[in-house]
Amino acid sequence: MMTKPRAKAYKSGIKPVWCPGCGHYGVLAAITKALAWLALPPQEVALLSGIGCSSRIPAYVNAYGFHGIHGRALPLATGLKAARPELTVLVAGGDGDGYSIGGNHFLHACRRNLDLTYIVMDNRVYGMTKGQASPTTRPDWPSKLTPHGTGINPFQPLAIALAAGAGFIARGYSGDPNQLAQLIVEGIGFPGFAFIEVLSPCRTFRPDQLQWKHQVHPQHEAPAEAAQEAALRLFADDGLTTGIIYRHPEGRHPPPAQAQSSLARIEAELQL
Amino acid sequence: MTAQRLSLAIAGSGGSGAITTGDVLLAAAGRQGFYGQLSRSVGPQIRGGESVAMLILSDYPSFYPTERFALLLALDWHGFERFLDELPLDAHSTVLSDPRTGSVPEAVLNTGATLIEAPLMDLAATITGGRSNMVGAGLIARQLGIDYDAVQQAVAQHLTAKGAKVVDAALQCLQTGWDALTPPKAPRLAHWQAERGIRWSITGNEACGLGALRAGVRFVAGYPITPASDLLEWLAAHLEGLGGTLIQAEDELAAINMTIGASFGGTPALTATSGPGLSLMVEGIGLAIASETPITLIDVTRGGPSTGIPTKSEQTDLNLALYGAHGDAPRLVLAPFDIQDAVFTTHWAVCLAEQLQSVAIVVSDQQLGQSKVVIDPVSAQTLPCTRRVAERCDPGAYQRYALTPDGVSPMSLPGTEGCMYTADGLEHDSSALPSSRAQDHAAQLKKRLLKLLRYDYGDAWSEIIGSGDLVLVTWGSCSAAVKEAAERLRQQGQATRYLGLRLLAPLRVEACRAAIGAAQRVLVIEQNAGAQAYHYLRGQGALPEFSESYARPGPSPIRAADLLAYLTQESSHDDQTQSKGV
Known part of the structure; x- marks a missing residue:
């Protein structure tokens, strides 16, 4: 029997651009642990992203990668998965990328329910552009761009994913990469769209998030299998519960088989 | 014998069947051995608006815009003033209309055209389920000298999906229309040289679709937009049988990124849109160019700017196709000359995109895309169409964006061991690592331009x-x-x-x-x-x-x-x- 590969084998060796102490290092560790756990051949894995601090992650993983444009990681991944269904396709990015500029794609990727695993590193701030409010920022958090806070209610990613039809919804914490790796393993194993929200502190612009390590707490119940139950949990939640919140028991229905055709047949149809 | 050609138009309000009549007459003329084109002009209503079918029939396949219509059949005059500019008539024209649908508009009378009144509705009323457009089809067929058998076959084929009763009623109407007319002394088409053979009936949008399939396109993503939707719909109907996939995206931003994602996976991929969608796709064009991921984009241009004139034609997106993207982003831009050429031009565009790992934009337009022609079958060309891929790599040594003499570097596809890389819209060095160094930027800009300039395009330009x-x-x-x-x-x-x-x-x-x-x-x-x-x-x-x-x-x-x-x-x-x- 072959020995399982080590997580290190899934690191590209490229030094991340992230600040020292950034939560995203924990996510990188968790992704490589998960790939090692599943012993996936690196060439059978693709990790796609948009723009932002977290979206730099594909280059740091030893797999195929695509660092695309801001907000469009999910469509990029949708095209790849539809064209190459045998690949394991992971999508990663931040809260601004996924919930603001890419918000529409998030809704429709949940609806489409392709077998993708979407990991959002949520630090409730735009880090790469130096500290503006994101969709998940609380309304009274002041920034240079919104000196009085945004005054806008935060986006509720998990509840929105549930309403939009995602079949697998989980929350992890970058400070617990072993638990997060398990969530990613489960997400990859889920035969449909798996959404994993990761609390990943930005120590540069949101040093207050360093308190998360004292505040996060695991969910004690088994994952909800009914959307109604998951909705109740999500609306009663403090936003710091980790674990698989919802897992649809069936995943995704396979597409119907298609009749075979040929170019010659198509051309014959053009005949008068 | 000189080339023969005539133009006619059938106008009517929504549901009057003007377009169906045009379709049937085009197919009948084609069956008889002639060529033809059917263009349509419609009012702004989604359904039920007035429309005009504009037909060119000829004994050679050339369909330049009509300067004078020989014949106009008005099934009714509802909303006709909307089309006056598009339907030049003169004293040599003949106008057929039903007096029960109202008097002939002043503007039509002023042309001096010969007026013929025909009781289309009364004749149709003698037949259960009868419709005046099919009476009109019979009338026109006889007036022009189209074979009765050919019209009959065309009607039966066109309406077969609607069931035997509808076909029966239509055929009776056809006969009634045919019999109602005193045969003209010199039906025009009777003197034409017909050459029966296999003919295709194909729209420009279908021709683009066929060219794409011939070139190996097996992934399409798109968002509905007039006048490109029917191109996407035609591909939807035909891709799956070839093992391909089409996704209706949530918007054009998604459509082009899905296309890029599929192509990153190695599948030749395409999207189609019109002006407003092309505007949204501009950032994706830049990504495909920078990451050297081949894609093909078909722009079925409509009147612009902004929402413009969605149902009508204009060659107004050329600047956007040529320049649309920030940064220096060289790409391929091609335009088909006509519907027949749309098969080749799209085929070539896809092959160029694949070979040069760049973006090919095919600029079509509403007139070209939504007109239907009867032409000789368009034979398939053998074109070089292979993407240069990396088959194996020494561990850690693969250079996705290597500087090569022709500027094209082998692209590795997911699944290939040892050749992993991260494609990037960030400027990068030859190994695909992000780089903001001046020399890397200069080298990669030059690479992406020179690969296009150094290619031998032959005579097809x-x-x-x-x-x-x-x-x-x-x-x-x-x-x-x-x-x-x-x-x-x-x-x-x-x-x-x-x-x-x-x-x-x-x-x-x-x-x-x-x-x-x-x-x-x-x-x-x-x-x-x-x-x-x-x-x-x-x-x-x-x-x-x-x-x-x-x-x-x-x-x-x-x-x-x-x-x-x-x-x-x-x-x-x-x-x-x-x-x-x-």
């Missing part, structure tokens, strides 16, 4: 007919009218060259200059207000200083007669429709 002191330069769907104008000028003794540009970018500047040669007069013809091609060609140095522009916005087509009038007038500089310095 243009279409050249004739030679002479006068050169008429055009592109896209204006070509048919320009070719016809050049032919008429030659017949008048004016040596004229037609130069149609299929490959607009990268522009074959030297070849273009050589094709113009020592011409005394050069006119660039296009259907947009800003003279987009003229300014582009001037900027590229492809035109002599004295070149003139004939640029006019859509949706009215530029007709051969317009060009002749412009060219023969003494002073061309006062005309409001021309622009040299917009």
Whole structure:
């Protein structure tokens, strides 16, 4: 029997651009642990992203990668998965990328329910552009761009994913990469769209998030299998519960088989 | 025997079946051995609006815009004034109408056309389920001299999905219309040379779709938009049987990124849209160019800017196709001359994108895309179409964006061991690592441009007919009218060259200059207000200083007669429709 590969084998060796102490290092560790756990051949894995601090992650993983444009990681991944269904396709990015500029794609990727695993590193701030409010920022958090806070209610990613039809919804914490790796393993194993929200502190612009390590707490119940139950949990939640919140028991229905055709047949149809 | 051609139009309110009548007559003429084109013009209503079917029937496959309609059948006159500009009639025209649908509009009377009244509705009422458009079809068929058998077959085929009762009623109506008319002494088509054979009935949008499938496109993503939706729908119906996939995206931003994602996986991929969608796709075009991920984009242009004129044609997106993207983002831009050529041009575009790992934009338009022609089958060309891929790599040594002599570097596809890389829209070095160094930026910019410039495009970059002191330069769907104008000028003794540009970018500047040669007069013809091609060609140095522009916005087509009038007038500089310095 072959020995399982080590997580290190899934690191590209490229030094991340992230600040020292950034939560995203924990996510990188968790992704490589998960790939090692599943012993996936690196060439059978693709990790796609948009723009932002977290979206730099594909280059740091030893797999195929695509660092695309801001907000469009999910469509990029949708095209790849539809064209190459045998690949394991992971999508990663931040809260601004996924919930603001890419918000529409998030809704429709949940609806489409392709077998993708979407990991959002949520630090409730735009880090790469130096500290503006994101969709998940609380309304009274002041920034240079919104000196009085945004005054806008935060986006509720998990509840929105549930309403939009995602079949697998989980929350992890970058400070617990072993638990997060398990969530990613489960997400990859889920035969449909798996959404994993990761609390990943930005120590540069949101040093207050360093308190998360004292505040996060695991969910004690088994994952909800009914959307109604998951909705109740999500609306009663403090936003710091980790674990698989919802897992649809069936995943995704396979597409119907298609009749075979040929170019010659198509051309014959053009005949008068 | 000289070439024969006639144009007719069938007008009617929504549900009157004007388009069906046009379809049936086109198919019947095709079955009889002729060629033809059916264009449609519709009002703004989604359903139930008035529409006109405009038919060209001919004994040779050339479908330049009609200058005079020989025959107009008005199933009714509802909303007819909307189409007056598009339907030139004169004293040699014949107008058939039903007196029960109201009096003939003043503007039609003023043309001096011969009026024939026919009780279409009364005749249809004698048949259970009878409809006046099929009575009209019988009437026109007899008036023109289309074979009765051919019309019968066309009706049966067109309506077969609606069931035997509908077909029966339609055939009875056809017979009634045929019998109702005193046969004219000289039905036009009876004198034409017909050559029966296999004919295709195909729209421009279908022709683009077929070219794409022939080139190996097996992934398509798109968002519904007039007038490109029917291209996407045709592909949806045919891709799956070939093992391909089509995704209806949530918007055009998603559509182009899905296309890029599929191509990253190694599947030749395409998206199709129209102006507003092309605007949204601009950032994706930049990503595909920077990451060197091949994709093909078909723009079925409509009137612009903004929402513009969604159902009508204009060649107004050329600038966006040529320049749309921030940064220096060289790409391939191609335009088919007509529906038949749309098969080849799209096929070639996909193959160029695949070989050059770049973006190919095919600029079609509403007129070209939504017209249907009956033509000889378009045979498949054998074109080099293979993407250069990395089959194996030494661990850690793969250079995705390696600088090669021809600028094209082997692209590894997911699944290939040892060749992993991260494609990037960030500027990168040859190993695909992000880099903001000046020398990497310069090297990669040069690579992405030179690979396009160094490719041997052969003769397909243009279409050249004739030679002479006068050169008429055009592109896209204006070509048919320009070719016809050049032919008429030659017949008048004016040596004229037609130069149609299929490959607009990268522009074959030297070849273009050589094709113009020592011409005394050069006119660039296009259907947009800003003279987009003229300014582009001037900027590229492809035109002599004295070149003139004939640029006019859509949706009215530029007709051969317009060009002749412009060219023969003494002073061309006062005309409001021309622009040299917009």
